Amino acid sequence: MSLLDGLNPAQRExxxxxxxxxxxxxxAGSGKTRTLTHRLAHLIETGVAPHRIxxxxxxxxxxxxxxxxxxxxxGEQAARWLWAGTFHSVCARILRRDAAxxxxxxxxxxYDADDSLTLLRRVIRDLGSVDEKTTKPGMIHAEISNAKNxxxxxDDYAREKTGPFIALVANIYRRYQAALSQNxxxxxxxxxxxxxxxxxxxxxxxxxxxxxxxxxxxDEYQDTNHAQYVLVKLLAEKHHNVCAVGDDDQSIYGWRGAxxxxxxxxxxxxxxxxxxxxxxxxxxxxxxxxxxxxxxxxNKSRKGKTLWTERSGGERIIVSERQxxxxxxxxxxxxxxxxxxDGASYRDVVVLxxxxxxxxxxxxxxxxxxxxxxxRVYGGLRFYERKEIKDILAYLRVxxxxxxxxxxxxxxxxxxxxxxxxxxxxxxxxxxxxxLSLFEVMKxxxxxxxxxxxxxxxxxxxxxxxxxxxxxxxxxVSDMLERVISxxxxxxxxxxxxxxxxxxxxxxxxxxxAGATAYAEAQEDATVSAFLQEISLITDIDTLDExxxxxxxxxxxxxxxxxxxxxxxxxxxxxxxxxxxxxxEPRELEEERRLFYVGLTRAKERxxxxxxxxxxxxxxxxxxxxxxxxxxxxSELIEWEREEQPERPARPSLRSGTLRGEEWPVTxxxxxxxxxxxxxxxxxxxxxxxxMPDYNEYASQVVEEFLQVGNYVIHPSFGRGKVVGxxxxxxxxxxxxxxxxxxxKKVLVRFAQLEPSY
Numbered sequence: 159m160s161l162l163d164g165l166n167p168a169q170r171e172x173x174x175x176x177x178x179x180x181x182x183x184x185x186a187g188s189g190k191t192r193t194l195t196h197r198l199a200h201l202i203e204t205g206v207a208p209h210r211i212x213x214x215x216x217x218x219x220x221x222x223x224x225x226x227x228x229x230x231x232x233g234e235q236a237a238r239w240l241w242a243g244t245f246h247s248v249c250a251r252i253l254r255r256d257a258a259x260x261x262x263x264x265x266x267x268x269y270d271a272d273d274s275l276t277l278l279r280r281v282i283r284d285l286g287s288v289d290e291k292t293t294k295p296g297m298i299h300a301e302i303s304n305a306k307n308x309x310x311x312x313d314d315y316a317r318e319k320t321g322p323f324i325a326l327v328a329n330i331y332r333r334y335q336a337a338l339s340q341n342x343x344x345x346x347x348x349x350x351x352x353x354x355x356x357x358x359x360x361x362x363x364x365x366x367x368x369x370x371x372x373x374x375x376x377d378e379y380q381d382t383n384h385a386q387y388v389l390v391k392l393l394a395e396k397h398h399n400v401c402a403v404g405d406d407d408q409s410i411y412g413w414r415g416a417x418x419x420x421x422x423x424x425x426x427x428x429x430x431x432x433x434x435x436x437x438x439x440x441x442x443x444x445x446x447x448x449x450x451x452x453x454x455x456x457n458k459s460r461k462g463k464t465l466w467t468e469r470s471g472g473e474r475i476i477v478s479e480r481q482x483x484x485x486x487x488x489x490x491x492x493x494x495x496x497x498x499x500d501g502a503s504y505r506d507v508v509v510l511x512x513x514x515x516x517x518x519x520x521x522x523x524x525x526x527x528x529x530x531x532x533x534r535v536y537g538g539l540r541f542y543e544r545k546e547i548k549d550i551l552a553y554l555r556v557x558x559x560x561x562x563x564x565x566x567x568x569x570x571x572x573x574x575x576x577x578x579x580x581x582x583x584x585x586x587x588x589x590x591x592x593x594l595s596l597f598e599v600m601k602x603x604x605x606x607x608x609x610x611x612x613x614x615x616x617x618x619x620x621x622x623x624x625x626x627x628x629x630x631x632x633x634x635v636s637d638m639l640e641r642v643i644s645x646x647x648x649x650x651x652x653x654x655x656x657x658x659x660x661x662x663x664x665x666x667x668x669x670x671x672a673g674a675t676a677y678a679e680a681q682e683d684a685t686v687s688a689f690l691q692e693i694s695l696i697t698d699i700d701t702l703d704e705x706x707x708x709x710x711x712x713x714x715x716x717x718x719x720x721x722x723x724x725x726x727x728x729x730x731x732x733x734x735x736x737x738x739x740x741x742x743e744p745r746e747l748e749e750e751r752r753l754f755y756v757g758l759t760r761a762k763e764r765x766x767x768x769x770x771x772x773x774x775x776x777x778x779x780x781x782x783x784x785x786x787x788x789x790x791x792x793s794e795l796i797e798w799e800r801e802e803q804p805e806r807p808a809r810p811s812l813r814s815g816t817l818r819g820e821e822w823p824v825t826x827x828x829x830x831x832x833x834x835x836x837x838x839x840x841x842x843x844x845x846x847x848x849x850m851p852d853y854n855e856y857a858s859q860v861v862e863e864f865l866q867v868g869n870y871v872i873h874p875s876f877g878r879g880k881v882v883g884x885x886x887x888x889x890x891x892x893x894x895x896x897x898x899x900x901x902x903k904k905v906l907v908r909f910a911q912l913e914p915s916y
Contacts, residue, residue, distance in 0.1 A: 162196060172197060211241065214243070214245055281337055376390055380418060440467070444467050453790045475795055477797070483770050489768060504709045506723040510728070554639065557642070876903060882894050
């Protein structure tokens with residue numbers, strides 16, 4: 159059986175080209191991963207040694223999946239020798255070997271975004287002349303990151319741009335780099351920038367890697383930045399065997415430095431390049447593809463392709479218009495329940511939104527569902543960002559790299575050991591004056607220099623760390639973690655705390671040890687250094703567990719590379735999606751449109767789009783207008799579902815919704831009884847202020863009149879039923895309902911979304 163069996167003609171062509179530059183324009187769901195792995199396997203089968211191939215992906219998960227598939231095709235031995243990983247992990251591997259040539263020790267620490275921002279704040283505070291209220295550290299951090307992505311060192315940055323702000327950033331940038339160097343540390347941007355410097359200053363190193371890597375394969379090429387582009391050009395200069403794979407219609411990371419022109423102008427950099435389009439889609443229905451294609455064709459910056467599938471037809475896209483974000487969220491919840499009643503699982507469903515803040519209303523709606531809906535907010539606080547995890551990893555970092563002053567500052571008094579802030583400030587001052595690292599000062603500190611009271615806990619701490627450092631290369635990383643958690647007193651402090659939070663933190667630490675154990679079992683090089691590098695480069699998508707039966711909530715950016723049978727996209731309004739900041743900028747507006755395209759093409763079977771007529775902004779209602787992207791959808795592919803507008807009844811009454819003279823008709827619009835009462839009461843709040851000081855009490859009285867024993871109601875999940883009992887009042891009002899289907903349920907009224915039935 160041939161390795162190329164099962165590939166479609168375009169995939170086979172992409173897999174068979176074994177020399178020269180190739181650009182594979184891989185449309186969404188077009189079998190890109192299958193094509194790449196078969197291409198790599200074919201190269202190896204035709205005589206290319208696995209260690210001569212460099213395959214770069216954008217997530218560790220993708221790299222591991224690639225290795226696993228290649229192992230299945232041609233054996234584990236070949237897969238083991240393949241260089242496959244993210245840009246950052248590959249560059250870290252290069253830097254470890256030749257760290258001294260760029261002024262680092264090989265055990266350098268990799269700072270994540272939080273670590274680097276913490277260090278930058280320290281630099282700014284030490285400078286003393288910057289007002290953090292007007293000049294935000296985050297803004298300076300972003301500017302420095304952009305400079306690094308453009309391969310501009312501080313002096314280059316200062317020459318290329320002018321102005322007071324540029325001069326300020328350049329000064330902070332210099333000091334920040336010096337602080338990183340002092341800590342023997344790099345940030346994520348340095349991982350890309352430093353190899354370029356290494357190759358530029360040491361041509362023999364570049365030549366070695368050029369000779370080594372006869373074939374380069376770069377996945378998600380549309381998301382590369384300038385530094386990544388230069389790295390590819392440098393490494394491919396000798397053999398020109400570079401295969402770039404990507405989709406210009408899915409370039410959505412311009413805000414963090416990605417440059418779409420890298421893929422649009424690929425043939426300029428490699429004039430002899432062959433371009434292959436993968437247009438057959440294996441994920442979505444044809445209707446979804448037609449809708450997505452109709453929208454993205456409004457963009458001018460694209461190479462163009464037309465996706466097609468053998469799955470003709472498909473259900474029309476539902477577009478829901480609701481009064482506000484609360485009702486929008488309730489509609490999403492009710493539709494999820496409906497889909498699950500029809501046979502879908504919770505894991506089949508994803509709810510996408512443009513900004514993280516939108517998850518609040520959706521979460522509340524899911525929590526308040528009468529039928530429990532389990533969910534996970536993807537992209538929230540990651541496991542490795544939890545305090546207790548970062549504390550213990552800081553210990554591990556110091557053990558691995560004693561020069562890491564930032565990590566040492568984090569743990570010097572955690573758990574409390576009597577080393578106060580003033581003592582730390584004195585130690586830092588001494589380190590600066592003597593040109594030593596913080597740990598070196600602590601090791602050589604004399605009792606007379608700082609006083610017996612301060613010196614004793616420092617000496618004990620140094621002894622503790624030196625003991626652990628001596629064992630670093632003798633113990634498995636999991637055992638080292640156990641020793642750190644125990645010998646530092648961290649576990650004991652949590653056990654003595656005794657709170658539920660402390661118990662959860664202990665469980666997280668146990669999970670960290672378990673993860674280290676699993677890592678050690680799977681890796682030959684399971685050193686402390688290797689483990690720290692592995693977890694420092696983990697992305698959020700690497701931690702997604704798709705086996706749990708949960709509804710997934712995430713931003714559209716987080717959804718890249720994933721797929722779900724059922725996709726909801728919420729908040730399709732001008733100013734929200736697209737963002738107001740992008741509307742006047744053609745390039746940014748096109749990226750917003752590509753983001754919508756990405757959202758649509760995550761779906762296999764169904765797409766639901768929602769927008770609200772108003773939203774709360776800064777605690778005030780703001781009128782919203784439907785997104786232009788909705789107008790770009792062909793009308794024959796969508797079905798509108800608008801919320802019914804209230805109609806005044808012929809005879810106002812309490813049953814029809816009259817609220818002390820305020821008519822508020824009850825409609826079958828999806829708006830719950832209690833929600834309508836709340837809205838009406840708020841509308842008349844000023845008038846009711848003197849008459850009705852306790853709104854909850856009044857609302858409960860109105861609700862109770864609707865929910866007397868003998869009345870009929872409709873529940874969104876169980877249908878029509880008769881009230882046979884009630885208890886409590888106000889927020890705690892519960893009713894017992896015997897449904898027409900024979901079930902009897904007791905529900906909490908404020909969460910039950912009941913409707914009256916006559």
